[in-house]
Amino acid sequence: MNNSKIIFRNCLILLFLLQFSINQEIYAQKKKEYLVTSFGAVADGKTVNTKAIQKAIDAAYKNKGGKVIFSKGKYLSGSLILKDNVELYLEEGAVLLGSINPDDYPKYQEIRALIIAYQSKNIAVNGKGIIDGQGRELALAIDSLHHTGVRIDPKYNYRRMRPEDGRGKLISFVKCDSIVMTHITLKNSPGWVNCFTDCRNIVVDSMKVESRAYWNNDGIDVNGCENVRITNCNVNTADDGICLKSEVPGLENNNIYIANCIIRSSANAVKFGTGSYGSFKNVTIENITVFDTFRSAIAIESVDGAEIENIKVSNVTAVNTGNAILIRLGHRNGDKPGYIKNVSIKNVKAQIPFGRPDIDYDLRGPEVDYFHNPFPASIAGIPGHSIENVILENIEIIYPGRASKGMAYHPLSRLKDVKENIKGYPEFTMFGELPSWGFYVRHVNGIEMKNIKLILDKEDFRPAFVFDDVKKLAMKEINVPSDKINQIVFKDVISDNLDSESLKRKTEPEQNKFELPVN
Template sequence: MKKNTKRFLIILPLLLLFCLSMKSSTGINEPKKKEFLITKYGAVADGTTINTLAIQKAIDLATKRKNGGIVVFPKGRFLSGSIVLKDNVELFFEEGAVLLGSTNPSDYHKINFEGRPSSPKKDDNSQLALILANKANHIKLSGKGTIDGQGLKLALAVDSLHHAGITIDPNYNTRRNRPNETMRPKLFRFSQCNDVVIEDLNVGAASCWGLSFELCSNLTIDGLTIVNRSYWNNDGIDITDCKNVKIINCDVDAADDGICLKSYYPGHFNDSIYIANCTIRSSASAIKFGTASYGGFKNVTIEDIKVFDTFRSAVAIQTVDGGFIENVSINNIEAVNTGNAFFIRLGHRDGETPGSVKNVTIKNIKVQVPFGRPDINYDLRGPEVNFFHNPFSSAIVGIPGHKVENVTIENIEIEFPGGAFKGMAYVPLSRLDAVPEVIKGSPEFSMFGEYPAYGLYVRHAAGITLKNIQFTLAKSDFRPAFVFDDVTDITMEKINLPKLSQGQIILKDSEKTTLDDGAAGLVQKY
């Protein structure tokens, strides 16, 4: 036998093995997942028949198959209470398919979220939901249909049960005349799940938070339209102590925070979070870290975001319960009619020791701040600030002995309304200590009351770099553009302000400043 023929006979089996492995890796040899049409298991598309058992039966059968299955919702309106999603199951909604949440509170139940670490906050948010999942792997929701929680009717039903003495809410909010959020079901409640994909659906109208995920990994949320403004505590998306999360191409309209990163579990934290190409409208903050902040937030990238008609901050970066915030990159934000451009806060509301905020970069943002409430036309508006104030500036604020560190703000344009009036609220520059520390306060951009600056207020910070900053005023403002109080290592370059005059940059107990000639000419020390 010739030498080349021998070589071919040796190589041939290896080639066959390679081809077989390639087919397997590309899914060519994988059997097609079986479809489970919910109407075959008794589901009725009339919008009034409760279909919980039929839908759950389809899910349970699908998860028993070796490679899982696809539970199909055909065109029609399917009413249901709580359903539990399980391993290797996809819920697919055909065009025109609608999953309606029941308006009867008794149709919702909790599941045993076993294996969760303990949290100082315990269960202070609802464990009820229309779609539940715990330790479920390789799950998906997709299609062109709708998931509608019917949240207003459901919340009012919960409220009625309380007042009728049937199901008493021990934490009923008498001031705001509503049941506590623990009593009201969310739309989704996923815990400790891995490899989750949710895409292309219309979802929302929950009685509480919308899409809630905790301790999950490898989560993708892509192309959703989320309208969650039926009732109070209507966040759009909540991500708690998750890893490898991608939220892209979503349109979020929320009565509370739009996209909210939370941390309930000490020793756990959000890691590798990517949020991009989303449009957000919110009666609270568009994108927020906290307020629950026990573990932390690390390696977060936010880019290409449009914000409009948002009451509080376009971006709020906050830790007040001992957690850390580290390596945050924000780029290309456009916000119109928004109460505050950005708010960065390190406080000490809870936890043994304060946390930390370091290495935050905010670049290429353009924000327009109005004089009045940006959410005035909402049906449901967030609580109004209960004190007189002039328009709020952006802020970076730590606490005594614990500074926010290494923040870079670059290529920023903020249009402020001006119109500040000393008779409305006034903090003289000679009394900057009058600005309260509020060390244990719940973090909000309004927590310090009146700001002594119209543009940016910085207190208890180190390593603040400001480059190519442009502030404009629709009307004059008696306050300076910048106030720095107990800040070290300040760098300022290319500062463009409406009035290039002395006293636009105020330094109090601040040192190690590197200012270009333009900025240096605007400084006044106290």
């Protein structure tokens, strides 16, 4: 066959392939389905498909919306920009792999992530496939580039020997409206996994998050959003599991529902904060299972001026978890402290271990740097700014005991010396050694505790409850170990209502209330 015939044949083949591709695209546009392979994506896990996938997204967007489909295979990509009325759909067996080249993640509207949406409406990420950011590999590549001088990170953390800049998130949606994410699996982010900032009308259901690749691997972050529903999710992360944030003043969280989720974390399971500049209002959290979690099952924190109110938490089971409940009003930033009021926490069962609960994580939470006994749950405001109107009902917590005065000792005669730590990072360990083993409550105006059962695995020399600067306290049906006396300690408590008859103890009722002199 001569050269002219070969050239003619190849031209026919190319023409056929081009026409086939055009026909596929026309057919896809009619059905509003866009296979990324029809736009040149190669599912070999090696070819960088950023341009091809973005071309499919853009085609769907220009055709007033559609479904961009990833069929079975591995698709390597850098940053993708999701646009109005476009759904990313990963079929079972499809994997979207994040590139490990930091140059593949340029900022878009100051956002760095694998999947980005900015001011988009009616967007979705669905399907039984996987989005894998290869976050550890990316972070280590960034680390290497910094140390070789190729790409200097001005924010490099030399104490922890980890890069700060350039890692980005797995998914970041900013100022978006009407978002749906269902059944998708998110893995191995270089930073926060799935972050919604200043968004409205979000539905997340049956999503799995498995991200222990590096530090700052928050699972689901809701940062100043309204009308949010997160249900039936399974979250396992090397930082906070589901976290409500308000990173800058003006970001308001309102009308949020979180339910039927399973969470494992080397930090907190469900957390408000730490960034807490705006507000958190009308939040319902229910039917949550927590296990092997380093910090708190439920942490509600306002330390940057945030207004937190109308919070309902119920039906929480936490096993092998560092702390059951933390409610903290502090004043780290802002012109004045915020407030926390109208918080109801009901039907909680928790088991606190003696050792660290995240020991099986390869990326464990940072232990405190001082000797201490096991910590109680804490509800603490600051002088002049009390937490208001808290209801705790049907709470059962098993504590490890084994406290020793040789390890640490804070005598009851020196309750005034418990650190206020007004500007401190909010955590249940932030006050240092505490004088109780069950609950430590300070600077609270209005708290009702009903049907509270505290159990010790081993002996603890401290009392179960310490109340300091508390007004309008009501306690009913309090169940503490029967062989202990002086289990409830009051200092500067006004208008207490302690139902001695319902205190389930073998000792005399008057022994349960131990008044400290006012200093």
